[in-house]
Amino acid sequence: MKNRTKRQLAIKHIILKGKISSQDELLHIMKDQGFELTQATLSRDLKILKVAKVSDQALGYVYVIPEGANIESQRENSRINFLADGFRDLQFSGNMAVMRTMPGYASSLAAVIDSSQPYEVIGTIAGDDTILLIMREGITPGNLINSLILVMPTLEDKLG
Amino acid sequence: MKNRTKRQLAIKHIILKGKISSQDELLHIMKDQGFELTQATLSRDLKILKVAKVSDQALGYVYVIPEGANIESQRENSRINFLADGFRDLQFSGNMAVMRTMPGYASSLAAVIDSSQPYEVIGTIAGDDTILLIMREGITPGNLINSLILVMPTLEDKLG
DNA sequence: CTTCATTTTGAATATTTATGCAAATCCGAT
């Protein structure tokens, strides 16, 4: 798995789990986990992950992953992995990508993608076993694949 | 009403309405509205209001009021307004526009658009929560937005 | 009205976060 993706998944996980109140704090946790990075990279990652900082009674400020921009919570996670298993293949044409799935999986899978609102995708339309993804202008197939892996980590195996 | 409260309501209103991307920007708007305050006070107000700053692909960062306590506009409940309330967002790529809606709204909303036959749109395809609009050649995003507002006036709030 | 306690505010500043830019790394095509 690519380093950047792995790192961002770790960040997401840490933020969902603990109450983090500054990038420096997060930076130290990441370093403890063996990642090498600087605050600058963290700032960019948080931007990409759409992480927000809000005031919190107890700790002053905490980072949160706002509704919608997020998926997860362990339970969701297994559901997502289950759905990701329905993935068949992904092909590109112009600014569109077509994802094929096992019968019946398309709409649920599309819903997962939609709900995480990846920047790279401006919308999806799902049938029964096919999803049409409209890519934002300027987005490459590689970009899209990356963002899909962020949403559904187990796709990594099938896409890498 | 106390001054502080009035000010904070104004802040909330401004943030709900426009895309604000820094406290300085907000500060100027507040001053234009006749409030006297400094960035320090603004920072405290935003903390109290639990306003968060999140990345936004268009403007870099925007302030948002996360969730909850959001009693908005008592709108007329005509059918169209009701449907328009299902609108989520609208994005463009090439000659296509993708409108995302709340689950289940897409086909009804698309029907409303179809039935008014706007010149700008040569056709629509709707799923459950997404509508693909094919725009006539030469039509700009702005043109399309205008025509949609003509069909559904209350969209103006969400598109402007 | 005066006094004392509490809350709110601004100025200055500390802290935190974002970004320009150059270097490093990654990737695909020879």
Place this chain on the structure above:
DNA sequence: ATCGGATTTGCATAAATATTCAAAATGAAG
């Protein structure tokens, strides 16, 4: 492996935001 272009990163720093501290405003009670 080597080149060329694109992406990612760190460094340094700019920009943005939070907080300290003292002063001003507010309010409650005599």
